[in-house]
Amino acid sequence: MKTESHKFRTDELILWQKQYGRNNLPWQNSHDPYCRWLAEIMLQQTQVKTVIPYFEKFMQLFPTVKDLADAEEDEVMAAWSGLGYYSRARNLHACAKIVIAKFDGRFPLTLNELMELPGIGKSTAGAILSAVTNKPAPMLDGNVKRVFSRFFAVNEEYGTVSFEKLLWRLAEKNLPESDGRAFSQGLMDLGAMVCSQKDPLCTMCPVSEECLAFKNNQVLQYPVKKKGKEKPTRIIYWKVFIKDNCVWLEKRNGKGVWKGLWSFPESETKPSDAFVEKTIYHEFSHYKLQARLAMMEPEEKNETGEGGWFSVSDLKSIGLPTPVKKVIFEELFL
Ligand code: SF4
CATH class of the missing domain: 1.10.340.30 (Hypothetical protein; domain 2)
Known part of the structure; x- marks a missing residue:
């Protein structure tokens, strides 16, 4: 050949x-x-x-x-x-x-x-x-x-x-x-x-x-394209708690993307009474993510687990996924 x-x-x-x-x-x-x-x-x-x-x-x-x-x-x-x-x-x-x-x-x-x-x-x-x-x-x-x-x-x-x-x-x-x-x-x-x-x-x-x-x-x-399937879409809710110009973030552990980085608490279903502000789109190599921002009342935050309140200056010392960083700096105006 x-x-x-x-x-x-x-x-x-x-x-x-x-x-x-x-x-x-x-x-x-x-x-x-x-x-x-x-x-x-x-x-x-x-x-x-x-x-x-x-x-x-x-x-x-x-x-x-x-x-x-x-x-x-x-x-x-x-x-x-x-x-x-x-x-x-x-x-x-x-x-x-x-x-x-x-x-x-x-x-x-x-x-x-x-x-x-x-x-x-x-x-x-x-x-x-x-x-x-x-x-x-x-x-x-x-x-x-x-x-x-x-x-x-x-x-x-x-x-x-x-x-x-x-x-x-x-x-x-x-x-x-x-x-x-x-x-x-x-x-x-x-x-x-x-x-x-x-x-x-x-x-x-x-x-x-x-x-x-x-x-x-x-x-x-060339290269000859692979006849591919559409990537699946995953929809999640990011629960956004803000108090005294600080945002609540949790460290991601276990399996899944962004391990070791800090992000919003997440749920598969819409939190009751939450106001959904907007949707963030992000594409991974194997699926598309739609993260809906659910604005929560800060007093509803149960402050347990590996999480904490972060001011803008605190955020410099932790790793944030790009879409989370964008939400914090472009949407939340802390
Ligand atoms: S290697 Fe790439 S740039 Fe060079 S001749 Fe072939 S197709 Fe063109």
């Missing part, structure tokens, strides 16, 4: 990356594993421009893996607040503690050992390894998947098991001999800067001569 036997233009990509790629990102100043690990975790499903201020904040607050391991969970969640996909922050904290306890503060530098740490999958392990050691290692983030889907004209539907397996085979078979750092960065840069989803700049692309989708004039047909 042409897809499997086709060869990626690794040398052209490396040359292009060195000349035109992104080489001044804050985490590229150093090849220190802590710094590169932090950046790679933040970059999972998140754009570079969003990550930069968070990366700088974390390096200021927690300059070493030991500082991060010693921090309180609320400090880490507060610093991460707004970056989304909060399991990354919990895993980050857990991973720092393991690196201190098990590896004496030094990140292990093999793919298998890295992949045993919380929050590090195969792609992140490859990205860290190539960034730190300069050895070529396979990696596949969303941008790289798009580049490979097009370059190799992958006809499997995006996101299916067969798609993932085929892409990993291609990623492993098409590594350069050396220059792993420029190669991995080049793949990410090409996806972000040239081979964009809707408007790829193929005439400026360093690998266009051999790109099967481009040669066949089928660029926008």
Whole structure:
């Protein structure tokens, strides 16, 4: 099959990356594993421009893996607040503690050992390894998947098991001999800067001569979309209690989203006599959330459990999910 036997233009990509790629990102100043690990975790499903201020904040607050391991969970969640996909922050904290306890503060530098740490999958392990050691290692983030889907004209539907397996085979078979750092960065840069989803700049692309989708004039047909179902919608009520310019929030524990962050008390049914002020819409990868704001009388609040009254200045020290933060700062006028 042409897809499997086709060869990626690794040398052209490396040359292009060195000349035109992104080489001044804050985490590229150093090849220190802590710094590169932090950046790679933040970059999972998140754009570079969003990550930069968070990366700088974390390096200021927690300059070493030991500082991060010693921090309180609320400090880490507060610093991460707004970056989304909060399991990354919990895993980050857990991973720092393991690196201190098990590896004496030094990140292990093999793919298998890295992949045993919380929050590090195969792609992140490859990205860290190539960034730190300069050895070529396979990696596949969303941008790289798009580049490979097009370059190799992958006809499997995006996101299916067969798609993932085929892409990993291609990623492993098409590594350069050396220059792993420029190669991995080049793949990410090409996806972000040239081979964009809707408007790829193929005439400026360093690998266009051999790109099967481009040669066949089928660029926008790749990646092949999965025929998906509509996401289900979940409706909940957020009970909003306000007293003396403070809002009542509870720490989310157990299973479910936003574990470790602070949010409004929640119920599946409308609290009796509550006035529903408005509905907040938020989309997760697997479902859509409609949170209805139920304005409650403060004296009805039974002050038990892990909760408390927070003023605007108190809110700086706790982690808040983005929609909760928006409600507090844009709707409640504390
Ligand atoms: S030629 Fe176009 S479609 Fe192919 S990899 Fe380059 S930018 Fe992407």
